[in-house]
Amino acid sequence: MTTAVPPAKPPGRLARWWDSDIAFSFRSSPVTVMATLLALLLVLAAVAAPLIAPYDPFDPASLDLSDGFSKPMEPNEITGKVFWLGSDGQGRDIFSAILYGSRISLLVGAASVLFSLVIGVGLGLVAGYVGGRTEALIMRVADIQLSFPAILVALLVFGVARGLIPPALQERATLFVLVAAIGLSNWAQYARTVRGSTLVEKNKVYVDAARLIGLKAWPVMLKHVLPNVAGPVLVIATINLALAVIEEATLSFLGVGMPPTQPSLGTLIRFGQQYLFSGEWWILLFPSLVLVLLALSINLFGDWLRDALNPKLR
Amino acid sequence: MLAYILRSLMQGLVVMLAVAFIAFTMFRFVGDPVVNMLGQEATLQDRAELTERLGLNDPVPLQFARFVADAAQGDFGVSWRQGRKVSSLIVERLPATVELAVLSAIFAFVVGIALGVYAAIRRDGWIANLVMSLSLIGVSLPTFLIGIGLIYIFAVELRWLPSFGRGDTVRIGWWTTGLLTVSGLKSLVLPVLTLGFLQLTLIMRLVRSEMLEVMRADFIRFARARGIPERKIEFRHALRNTMIPVITIAGLQLGGVIAFAIVTETVFQWPGLGALFVNAVQFVDVPVMSAYLMFVAFVFVLTSLMVDLIYVALDPRLRGSPAMAK
Amino acid sequence: MSQPVLSVRDLTVEFVTRRATLRALDKISFDIARGEVLGVVGESGAGKSVTGSAIIGLIDPPGRIAGGEVVLSGERVDNLPPDAMRKVRGKRIGMIFQDPLTSLNPLYRVGEQLIETIQTHTDLNASDARKRAIALLDEVGIPAPERRIDGYPHEFSGGMRQRVVIALALCAEPEFIIADEPTTALDVSVQAQIIALIKRLCKERGTSVMLVTHDMGVIAETADRVAVMYAGRIAEIGPVREVVKQPLHPYAKGLMGAIPSLEGDAERLVQIPGSMPRLSAIPPGCAFNPRCAQVFARCHVERPELIPVGDRKVACHLYDEPGAMGGKAEIAA
Numbered sequence: 001m002t003t004a005v006p007p008a009k010p011p012g013r014l015a016r017w018w019d020s021d022i023a024f025s026f027r028s029s030p031v032t033v034m035a036t037l038l039a040l041l042l043v044l045a046a047v048a049a050p051l052i053a054p055y056d057p058f059d060p061a062s063l064d065l066s067d068g069f070s071k072p073m074e075p076n077e078i079t080g081k082v083f084w085l086g087s088d089g090q091g092r093d094i095f096s097a098i099l100y101g102s103r104i105s106l107l108v109g110a111a112s113v114l115f116s117l118v119i120g121v122g123l124g125l126v127a128g129y130v131g132g133r134t135e136a137l138i139m140r141v142a143d144i145q146l147s148f149p150a151i152l153v154a155l156l157v158f159g160v161a162r163g164l165i166p167p168a169l170q171e172r173a174t175l176f177v178l179v180a181a182i183g184l185s186n187w188a189q190y191a192r193t194v195r196g197s198t199l200v201e202k203n204k205v206y207v208d209a210a211r212l213i214g215l216k217a218w219p220v221m222l223k224h225v226l227p228n229v230a231g232p233v234l235v236i237a238t239i240n241l242a243l244a245v246i247e248e249a250t251l252s253f254l255g256v257g258m259p260p261t262q263p264s265l266g267t268l269i270r271f272g273q274q275y276l277f278s279g280e281w282w283i284l285l286f287p288s289l290v291l292v293l294l295a296l297s298i299n300l301f302g303d304w305l306r307d308a309l310n311p312k313l314r
Numbered sequence: 315m316l317a318y319i320l321r322s323l324m325q326g327l328v329v330m331l332a333v334a335f336i337a338f339t340m341f342r343f344v345g346d347p348v349v350n351m352l353g354q355e356a357t358l359q360d361r362a363e364l365t366e367r368l369g370l371n372d373p374v375p376l377q378f379a380r381f382v383a384d385a386a387q388g389d390f391g392v393s394w395r396q397g398r399k400v401s402s403l404i405v406e407r408l409p410a411t412v413e414l415a416v417l418s419a420i421f422a423f424v425v426g427i428a429l430g431v432y433a434a435i436r437r438d439g440w441i442a443n444l445v446m447s448l449s450l451i452g453v454s455l456p457t458f459l460i461g462i463g464l465i466y467i468f469a470v471e472l473r474w475l476p477s478f479g480r481g482d483t484v485r486i487g488w489w490t491t492g493l494l495t496v497s498g499l500k501s502l503v504l505p506v507l508t509l510g511f512l513q514l515t516l517i518m519r520l521v522r523s524e525m526l527e528v529m530r531a532d533f534i535r536f537a538r539a540r541g542i543p544e545r546k547i548e549f550r551h552a553l554r555n556t557m558i559p560v561i562t563i564a565g566l567q568l569g570g571v572i573a574f575a576i577v578t579e580t581v582f583q584w585p586g587l588g589a590l591f592v593n594a595v596q597f598v599d600v601p602v603m604s605a606y607l608m609f610v611a612f613v614f615v616l617t618s619l620m621v622d623l624i625y626v627a628l629d630p631r632l633r634g635s636p637a638m639a640k
Numbered sequence: 641m642s643q644p645v646l647s648v649r650d651l652t653v654e655f656v657t658r659r660a661t662l663r664a665l666d667k668i669s670f671d672i673a674r675g676e677v678l679g680v681v682g683e684s685g686a687g688k689s690v691t692g693s694a695i696i697g698l699i700d701p702p703g704r705i706a707g708g709e710v711v712l713s714g715e716r717v718d719n720l721p722p723d724a725m726r727k728v729r730g731k732r733i734g735m736i737f738q739d740p741l742t743s744l745n746p747l748y749r750v751g752e753q754l755i756e757t758i759q760t761h762t763d764l765n766a767s768d769a770r771k772r773a774i775a776l777l778d779e780v781g782i783p784a785p786e787r788r789i790d791g792y793p794h795e796f797s798g799g800m801r802q803r804v805v806i807a808l809a810l811c812a813e814p815e816f817i818i819a820d821e822p823t824t825a826l827d828v829s830v831q832a833q834i835i836a837l838i839k840r841l842c843k844e845r846g847t848s849v850m851l852v853t854h855d856m857g858v859i860a861e862t863a864d865r866v867a868v869m870y871a872g873r874i875a876e877i878g879p880v881r882e883v884v885k886q887p888l889h890p891y892a893k894g895l896m897g898a899i900p901s902l903e904g905d906a907e908r909l910v911q912i913p914g915s916m917p918r919l920s921a922i923p924p925g926c927a928f929n930p931r932c933a934q935v936f937a938r939c940h941v942e943r944p945e946l947i948p949v950g951d952r953k954v955a956c957h958l959y960d961e962p963g964a965m966g967g968k969a970e971i972a973a
Contacts, residue, residue, distance in 0.1 A: 541730030
């Protein structure tokens with residue numbers, strides 16, 4: 001993101017960008033600016049987790065049971081150590097766990113969005129370009145997929161993968177299985193959008209013209225279709241990132257996601273839930289808060305992006 | 315019109331068959347049914363016998379046909395984990411899920427449509443803006459967190475409502491209902507709110523955007539140009555036109571209610587099908603998984619058939635044309 | 641002639657955007673007498689439809705009436721409060737839209753829509769309103785109206801639907817009707833019938849009409865007077881015969897020259913070079929100056945006002961001084 005650019009000099013590229021309608025609508029929506037800053041902050045913190053985190057929550061050697069259940073910002077009754085956001089029953093620092101947890105949540109989210117984007121855009125292009133039975137088949141599957149809730153598809157993929165992968169490898173494979181499960185449950189929207197755009201471009205004169213002068217129509221079309229769908233695909237991807245993060249958290253919460261050795265935000269919440277009745281509220285509250293803020297800030301940005309790229313909706 | 319209904323019936327059948335094929339593939343090829351049913355220590359002879367008895371030596375198309383025939387009669391085999399017939403597990407848990415899902419759907423529809431219409435009509439009012447902002451927060455709140463939050467407020471702090479289970483139920487034939495006892499009703503409140511919340515926000519946003527779209531239509535402008543009062547334009551002309559796409563999309567989203575029932579049931583330890591399915595996924599209990607898949611597909615086909623029928627009732631363009639007939 | 645049915649004075653409509661305030665209508669003025677049909681022609685974007693919307697008070701935001709007044713039979717209507725204006729719409733000003741396919745609510749029977757409109761503006765009870773609706777359908781030439789009144793819009797053909805739209809506009813016997821491109825979306829074979837219908841009904845009732853179209857043939861056949869619009873201004877207004885046969889404004893000349901006629905020779909078909917400026921780039925002075933063949937220095941600085949020339953009015957500096965007719969063409973660069 002770019003901040004203040006002095007528009008005094010002859011308009012450079014930055015200045016022109018700053019004056020564009022999109023940049024203007026961004027500047028004039030304080031909520032969007034706040035949300036974007038928050039999202040960036042959370043993403044940066046997750047990426048830089050090893051540098052920021054005061055403790056390494058994955059190192060069993062550093063855990064001390066007497067640090068257990070420290071309250072936030074208060075010295076531990078036995079050891080006197082201070083944990084900013086408190087610690088859990090095993091003395092694990094909640095703040096560090098959240099940093100590493102959001103790292104895993106974002107990693108799974110981003111990877112699965114990329115995965116579904118590649119599948120969806122690819123299938124959409126093929127459906128729109130080839131047409132006929134291939135198109136009918138792809139779009140029919142997309143329809144069914146769209147009407148089946150993503151979380152259900154993800155659970156099924158997860159269950160099947162569990163059945164097929166030997167138990168010894170399961171824990172290490174979980175991350176990939178999750179990415180595949182979430183990715184496979186979200187590709188249909190991309191396919192629909194890209195197919196529509198491809199159909200429009202396919203009937204334009206330049207495609208015929210390219211064929212006439214002996215060029216392959218494919219690359220020419222790609223050059224025209226991709227810029228056209230970039231906006232909508234970006235919007236879908238942004239909103240799907242929030243959805244994917246939530247989906248991952250939900251799967252982990254249900255106990256079919258990230259294992260306790262590599263906890264994501266959802267796994268942390270699953271553990272924290274045990275303390276709902278016993279008063280150690282910080283173990284549950286802080287990971288939940290981070291999850292909601294992450295999803296909300298991405299959603300707010302996506303919502304703004306959709307309106308900004310679609311002026312007719314306003 | 316009859317042709318239209320027949321066509322949606324046919325489509326439903328095709329979907330059921332496609333899903334049955336996926337369920338069958340899972341059933342047959344994920345994990346080894348024989349090992350799973352007999353355990354690792356069984357003798358080779360026992361295994362061969364069971365393989366023969368289950369018909370696993372037959373050609374695959376024949377096995378698929380048998381699977382479909384059995385499924386049509388509600389027979390999905392025996393749970394690998396619980397050793398009971400899958401059909402009886404489902405029958406036992408069906409009422410809990412159906413009561414939860416139907417009440418949530420009604421709640422989501424009624425409140426969602428009312429709020430959506432309000433947000434569309436008063437699109438620049440502060441309440442409408444507040445509702446819209448809250449709805450975005452709602453979309454960003456995972457269902458399980460809503461459940462946990464509600465439990466914390468109403469069960470832990472206020473102690474007004476129970477935090478888990480169905481409460482006392484009454485048995486009517488094979489159906490058990492929580493609707494006839496006070497504790498049953500109390501137990502329903504939090505799960506219904508939790509499950510309905512996400513659908514509510516989605517329906518509300520959908521109603522609002524569809525209604526704003528309709529309000530831009532030519533016939534609305536023409537109605538204004540004829541001096542029809544704004545109230546009538548909104549509630550007579552715009553609302554009914556809004557409902558057509560809303561019913562379609564929202565009807566299909568009922569599938570979402572079933573899916574998120576999985577999460578809600580886990581949070582509230584609700585003895586329904588969703589909790590059964592999550593357990594099945596955790597322990598790779600394939601017969602239960604494939605039966606649940608068929609169940610969801612069936613609900614999906616049933617709702618889309620209902621949506622088609624409502625569609626016919628709402629849109630005269632799909633009915634015959636009596637005024638044109640001789 | 642007595643008081644005009646409609647009198648528009650210096651009407652200005654602006655659209656406020658972030659970058660600029662665009663003038664869709666720039667101080668236009670005209671009158672329509674009782675029973676008169678005024679044709680309004682011009683290219684798309686010239687401001688024809690905006691004029692209609694402004695008169696009936698249905699300019700969508702971000703557009704707004706920024707100045708001038710609209711006077712209906714002596715009463716100013718552009719500044720009425722919303723509910724009072726609503727009662728004027730339909731009751732005193734009727735409007736016919738371009739596309740009959742989208743003008744009717746697809747989910748209600750045409751009878752329901754007619755009766756609703758009738759009951760909005762009169763005290764008739766349900767059965768009397770229905771009788772009146774049937775009579776209206778009969779009047780606009782729909783066969784078997786007692787039966788067709790219970791039909792849905794999709795059961796009518798395009799031409800029949802436009803007749804229903806006309807019936808709806810006439811429900812409360814308005815004194816003035818705005819017909820916004822009423823035939824553009826119809827088959828050519830039906831267009832003449834619809835125009836004849838509008839003409840007949842208005843003659844019978846003494847209703848005045850503002851007929852917006854870009855079809856000069858329709859204007860020549862139907863209108864009593866015609867206003868030629870260009871870039872949100874009136875270029876020329878006057879009796880239809882004179883304007884069509886001997887247009888004065890260079891733009892009107894070009895426009896009339898572009899009508900193919902049966903008796904005219906092919907040379908008469910001229911084309912105006914260039915295209916109408918966008919609202920954001922209207923040149924100073926006369927808006928037509930970049931395309932005008934007879935442009936001279938004054939056109940670039942001073943905006944021409946409508947000045948009377950015989951029975952008509954023209955906004956062109958060529959006619960400002962007597963005897964100056966067309967004599968300045970050689971000054972053009």
